[in-house]
Amino acid sequence: MKSGASIQEPVDATGLRVAVAWATFNEAVTGGLREGAVAWLETAGAEVDVVAVPGAFELPLVARQLATNHDAVVAIGAVIEGETDHYEHVAHRASEGLMRVMLDTGTPVAFGILTARDPEHARVRSMPGHANKGAEAAEAAVRTALVLRDLRPE
Numbered sequence: 001m002k003s004g005a006s007i008q009e010p011v012d013a014t015g016l017r018v019a020v021a022w023a024t025f026n027e028a029v030t031g032g033l034r035e036g037a038v039a040w041l042e043t044a045g046a047e048v049d050v051v052a053v054p055g056a057f058e059l060p061l062v063a064r065q066l067a068t069n070h071d072a073v074v075a076i077g078a079v080i081e082g083e084t085d086h087y088e089h090v091a092h093r094a095s096e097g098l099m100r101v102m103l104d105t106g107t108p109v110a111f112g113i114l115t116a117r118d119p120e121h122a123r124v125r126s127m128p129g130h131a132n133k134g135a136e137a138a139e140a141a142v143r144t145a146l147v148l149r150d151l152r153p154e
Contacts, residue, residue, distance in 0.1 A: 013142045018065040020048060020138070022112075023077035024067035025055035031127030033112055033134030034074045040135040041074075044142060053077075056113050057090050060097025067107035071149075072141035076134055077113035078122050091115040108144035112137030 022034040041048045055079035063073045081087040101110040116122040125133045
């Protein structure tokens with residue numbers, strides 16, 4: 001039986017083509033997530049394509065298209081609670097949609113959408129450094145792609 005690399009081992013993404021779909025809504029937050037994801041992917045050796053999307057709600061549709069010709073997709077967004085229920089609807093539908101894309105296509109789609117009640121919490125998680133959630137999502141996407149590659153029949 002094959003297994004993926006240990007979570008402590010460095011990741012070699014050489015030969016993997018990874019898309020980063022990032023929602024431009026809440027760009028003060030999503031820009032930092034995008035930068036963290038791209039930096040992590042480039043350091044790991046992946047070929048990276050970046051696609052801008054209007055908002056988190058649109059991410060599943062674009063991720064579906066990207067999944068057809070990429071080894072993994074990193075979906076980046078930020079849904080921050082406001083005065084209405086809009087926050088809950090968008091966050092729920094975006095997460096459901098991304099899961100559906102992943103299961104329907106067999107391509108890993110990392111959930112890099114911050115859902116925050118406090119804008120400051122989102123900002124902190126999008127800053128450069130080890131706590132950047134965009135970088136974490138990129139790593140999850142690549143590690144999953146590598147596990148799937150190992151599980152394919154030889």
